Amino acid sequence: MKRIPVIPRIDYKEKIEALGFDFHGDYWREEAYYCFTVDEINSLEEATREAYRMYCEAVQHILEYRSGFMEHILNIPEEVCERIRESWDADELSLYGRFDFMLAKDGTPKILEFNADTPTSLLEAAIIQWQWKEDVFPNCDQYNGIHEGLVQSWKDIFPEGGDIHFAGALENNEDTGTLQYLASTAMEAGFSTRVLDMDALNLQDGRFFDPAGEPVKRCFKLYPWEWMADESPDGCLADVKWLEPIWKLLMSNKAILCVLSDLFPTSPYVLPCYMSRPQSGLFCKKPIFSREGHNVSVQEIRNWEERVYIAETEGDYNTGSYVYQEYASPTPYGGRYPVIGSWVIGGEPAGIGIRENRMEITDNMSEFVPHVIM
Structure with a gap:
């Protein structure tokens, strides 16, 4: 996969708005x-x-x-x-x-x-x-x-x-x-x-x-x-x-990610995910119910203690439980x-x-x- 620059269409706004x-x-x-x-x-x-x-x-x-x-x-x-x-x-x-x-x-x-x-x-x-x-x-x-x-x-x-x-x-x-x-x-x-x-x-x-x-x-x-x-x-x-x-x-x-991790631990598509805080590692912390990336953070955990690696995004979903999905650094x-x-x-x-x-x-x-x- 490659990301390639290109010149935008001059009239693209009119064209996409015409499509709703x-x-x-x-x-x-x-x-x-x-x-x-x-x-x-x-x-x-x-x-x-x-x-x-x-x-x-x-x-x-x-x-x-x-x-x-x-x-x-x-x-x-x-x-x-x-x-x-x-x-x-x-x-x-x-x-x-x-x-x-x-x-x-x-x-x-x-x-x-x-x-x-x-x-x-x-x-x-x-x-x-x-x-x-x-x-x-x-x-x-x-x-x-x-x-x-x-x-x-x-x-x-x-x-x-x-x-x-x-x-x-x-x-x-x-x-x-x-x-x-x-x-x-x-x-x-x-x-x-x-x-x-x-x-x-x-x-x-x-x-x-x-x-x-x-x-x-x-x-x-x-x-x-x-x-x-x-x-x-x-x-x-x-x-x-x-x-x-x-x-x-x-x-x-997001809780089903933990079930998925339990059932398919060797799947190449599944990242390990836990309902409770792991002992150590780098994890993406997500509310069980959230949308549009709200209240998501990346935490570095050492001896069950969290340290912020990437700060939590804004949102209103931070009142319930979270899951901890192993963090895979994106390219x-x-x-x-x-x-x-x-x-x-x-x-x-x-x-x-x-x-x-x-x-x-x-x-x-x-x-x-x-x-x-x-």
Whole structure:
């Protein structure tokens, strides 16, 4: 993988905004791109497929052998835990998720986390970087079947057709853009859609209704399951076909990294991870529930005492438990530290998007940079 400077398109802002990417700010960058070989892309695809398989096996293991994981580590209400089991046993289908990988010095992808429930940076990965490639490198390829995968997945998940509601925090421009893009893929698949604020959903007698009084039968929510389980356990039990399915709550936390480490200690993709502070070493300390790199630090531990190696990022997730994931120092590319977001659509690897940062911890100040295959 190489990071190569390139001249930005003169009219790129107008072009990406015409595609609905009006919340880009300084986040979208095209004065450089990442270049991959076919072998490197094949390696990423295989790592993604294997990572998803391991995560699914970890969920099965938790449900069979770690009865206290949901109640005591994730603090999920008992009745919601039962709904999670039912959802998993019914094989409720997933639409999407995004693994965050770091490439080790030998090129091996290392799992940093799995954004299994509410991943964003979707529009830019699926549509915006493809437009850039078509304009700048029309004869090159890009690892990007995300859009086509989404359109097909709607048909697979809801073969009966019908209406789909899309709910989230509409005061957040990125969330709104993500919801609108996903709704457009559902419309392309033949569905009628409605986008609304999560707070506009009204729970009555075990069912949700929209502001027009229409029952919500199918709903994609860009709203974390752990928030919903805490705020409205009854809402988690409502008669709605949710996306993501509620079993994704078991994947969308950092504690599962410890289960993964226990089950697959020899996997080249898995970094050792612990629920309690190790005796010594360099570790990335992460809250069990956090997003956008908030409240993450790197700690040097000696005789169980922590010393700050890289200061904790800002955020509001520092009130709960943490995990300690072995720190693998990232390789800089042109003074930037990239994280490869590898998308799983309908249970299959579908493409990548790259965010980079000037510091070693990727946070919400990271920048999106396109890629090609040469």
